[in-house]
Amino acid sequence: FINIYALLNNKSISELNLNIKNVNLNEFIPLYPNFKFKGLTDLEVFYEKNSKKTSLNLNSNIKDFKINNSYFGQLNFNLSNNVNNNDSYSLNLSVLDNKRKKTIQSYGEVYGDKMNFFDIDFDINDLDISFLSKLSEKSINEIEGLVSGDLRLIKKNNKISHKGILNLRNGKLSIPYLNVKYSIDNSLVNLNKNNIVFKDIIFSDTKKNKGGLLNGKIYHNDLKEWGVDFKINSKNLLVVDKKLEELDVFYGKGYFSGDFTLKGLTKNVEIKVNGITENNTSIIIPWSDNYEVEDDLIVNFLDKNRNQNNDKFQNSIDESRGVDVKLELDVNNSAEIEIVLDKDSGSSIIGKGDGTLVMEIDTKGKFNIWGDFTASEGLYNFKNIGLIDKKLLLSSGGTIVWDGNPLDAKMDFDATYEVPGGANPAILLDNPSFNKKIPTEVKIHLEGKLLKPDNPVFEINFPNTSGTAESELNYRLTDPQIRQLQSLSLLSQGIFINEVGVSMQGITNNLYQKASDVFTNLLGDDNEKLKIGVNYLQGDKSALLDVAKEDRLGFTLSTKISEKILLNGKIGVPIGGLEQTLIVGNVQMDFLLNDEGSLKAKVFSKENEFRYIGDELGYTQGLGISYDVDFNNFKSLINKIRNKESDLKIIKTDFNNNPNKINFINKN
Known part of the structure; x- marks a missing residue:
């Protein structure tokens, strides 16, 4: 309850009695920008003023006293005027925790006709300073620690200053934007004027317990505008530990050795890191979630919403409001840089190497990168529509160069994909006797903008393959379009394919081939001496063409009769034939006439590829001898x-x- 008695004399109060019981403190105390007070208050005030003297006596008891939701206990407060000076008042304040231990004991004087001057001494014993976290929640928070020592607080000429020495124990603070937390070892802190000074303080991250020396200060303007000016000389300090969140422009872990500074008002702290990367550093840059791959190019990324994506980058710093970050990094092989090209599919470039990067983020939404990165090793993870998931090895020497806008980064990389188990090139050689896989690599040269490269250049290599076969394969792959088609097939399916036109026949045959491959793999492996396969080939019955071919269910057989005799055959049963159903097929027998297999005799019977309407089914038979020799010219x-x-x-x-x-x- 509240009980008030007042006596007025010439429109001014000459006597006042005020009695308050169990009233919330925040209901009558003035609001302060950085501090919120709570507690159940009992207050007694007696005030009397006459021509001879002015008397004031104020007693207050506040239970469950809190500042910014930090619990202190019970606060006792007394203010009374001095007998010999009507404009001078004695102040006595104490705070007791739940164990009746005094954490604050204060004595001092308040003077001036408006009580706008004071000189107060504080004796502090294990005071919890977590209430300071509210000074700057968005840039620095989770301030922890216990403070003991002597403090003198003075207000004179409308300026608040302080002096004293405090002992800080178990000090901690967090930087939410970088998701890092640091601890400060037991240390002495000097209070001088409006500065709280830290000198040669051992400073470390709370996860790896690595750090360095901290020097600097916390400062304020009449306890209203707070700021920091810290410099940390670090060794293997964790400065970034961000998890992926929506609209984040980068995330990952960063361990650095060098200089780490925090400077500026707590509502807008500038963070700078200038140093070299250390082991276990992994920085990921998730460019966008709206990029797709063109059907005809393996790594041609299209930004369908360029303006929207630029706006996203310009407006993606809302969560970092109040923080300016500048990272100046000398990147070495101990650090891993990952650039996520498509968040949904997971396509990314991961590499280790050397370079220099400068990253800037400010409260206006700017995100810039300058510098270059040269990879010594890495992977290009190419994924698309849930069907392609390939890892290409990056060749040493590949580069990424940034010149401000991260979307305009330029790259120059060679990436190599090794087909697992190799590929069987028989379809290229038109040689059914070649019935085994050989080592096969697809090499892609990537150049241009990171998110929209130039058309890639493909190469297909056959390491550890005899010169004769390699020469013939390279000759068959001379045409860039054929080379690109086969490269895409190797990346998506791991096999060479027939060159087919864009028609319903080609589309459906590719679907049939998928199903046939599954069934064929159940019957035998490509490297086995005996291989049996099943396939279904759709015929072309277009009325616009003067040729006709039936759908055909086929069986293939490839085996070695002996070390010198090879047999390859294929039979098929036409389905829905124009006139009759026949068993048709091809057979070829090779005789190896020398140990190397370069001298061969061949006997074959082959079905004619085309049959005009009304003609009988025809075959071509023959025999021959061949000799293979490897030469460049x-x-x-x-x-x-x-x-x-x-x-x-x-x-x-x-x-x-x-x-x-x-x-x-x-x-x-």
């Missing part, structure tokens, strides 16, 4: 033949005349 072929003849002569001469009997043997 015609001159090297002539030299190879001459060297063979020369080697034969040398063998004879050296064997008969050379006393050392060094024998040159022609294995052929």
Whole structure:
């Protein structure tokens, strides 16, 4: 309840009695920007003024006293005027915790006709300073610690200052935008004028307990505008530990050695990091969630909402409001940089290397990157529509260069995809006798803007493959369009494919091939001596064409009769034939005439590819002999033949005349 008695004399109060019981403190105390007071208040005030003197006596008891929701206990307060000075008042304040321990004991004087001057001494014992977190929730929060010591608080000439020495124990603070928390070892803090000074304080992150020395100060203007000016010389300090959240422009972990500074008013702190990366550093930049891959290019990313995405970057710093971040980093091989190209599919570039990066984020929504990064190793994770999920190895020397806008970063990378288990190139060689997989690599050169590269350049390599086969395969892949088609097939399916036009036949045959591959793999592996396959091929029955071909259910057989005889065959049963149902097919038998298999005799029977309407089904039979030799040009072929003849002569001469009997043997 509240009970008031007042006596007026000439429109001014000459006597006042005020009695308050169990009233919430925040209902009658003035609001203060950085502090909110709570508690159940009992208050007694006696005031009397006459021509001779002025008397004031104020007694207050506040239970469950809180500042910014930090619990202190019971606050006792007394203010009374001095007998010999009507404008001077004595102040006595104490705070007791739940165990009746005094955390604050204060004595002092308040003077002036409007009580606008004071000089108060505080004896502090294990005072919880968590209430200071409200000074700057968005830039620095979760302030913790216990403070003990002596403090003198003075207000003079409308300026508040302080002096004293405090002992800080178990100090901690957090930077929410970077999601890091730091601890401060037990240390002495000096209070001088409007500064709280820290000198050579051991400072470390709370997760890895790595850090350095902290120097600097916290300052204020009449306890209203608070600011910080800290510098930390760090060693392997955790400065970034962000989880992915909506609209984040970067996240990950960053360990750095160097200088780490916090400067400015607490409502708008500037954070700078200038140093080198350390082990376990991994920075991820999630560019966008609205990029797709064009159907005809493996890594051509389209920004369908360019303006919207730019707006997203310009407006994505709402959660960092009150923080300016500048990272100046010397990146080395201990750090991993990941750039997420498509958040939904997960396509990304991950690499380790060297470079220099400058990243800036401010409260106006700006996010800029300058610098370059040269990869020494890494992966390009290419994923799309849930069907393609491939890892391409980045070649050493690839670069990414930023010049401000992160969306305009430029890259120059070579990435290599090794087809698991290799691929069978028989369909390229038109050689059914070649029935095994060989090591196959797809190499892609990526250049241009990171989110929208230039058309990629494809190469297909066959490491550890004989020169003869490699030369023929390279010849078959000379055409860039064919090379691109086969590269895409290797990336998506791991196989070489027939060159087909864009027609319903080609589309449906690709679908049938998918189903056939599944069933064929159940019957045998590509590297087995005996391989059986099943396929279904749709015929072309277009009325606009003068050729006709039935749908066909086929079976394939590939085996070795002996080490010198190879058999490959295919039979099919036409379905829905124009006139009759026949069993048709192809068969080829190869005879290896030397150990290397370069000299072959061949016998075959092959169904004619086209049959005009009304004609009988036709076959072509034949036999032949072939010899394979590896050469790069015609001159090297002539030299190879001459060297063979020369080697034969040398063998004879050296064997008969050379006393050392060094024998040159022609294995052929």
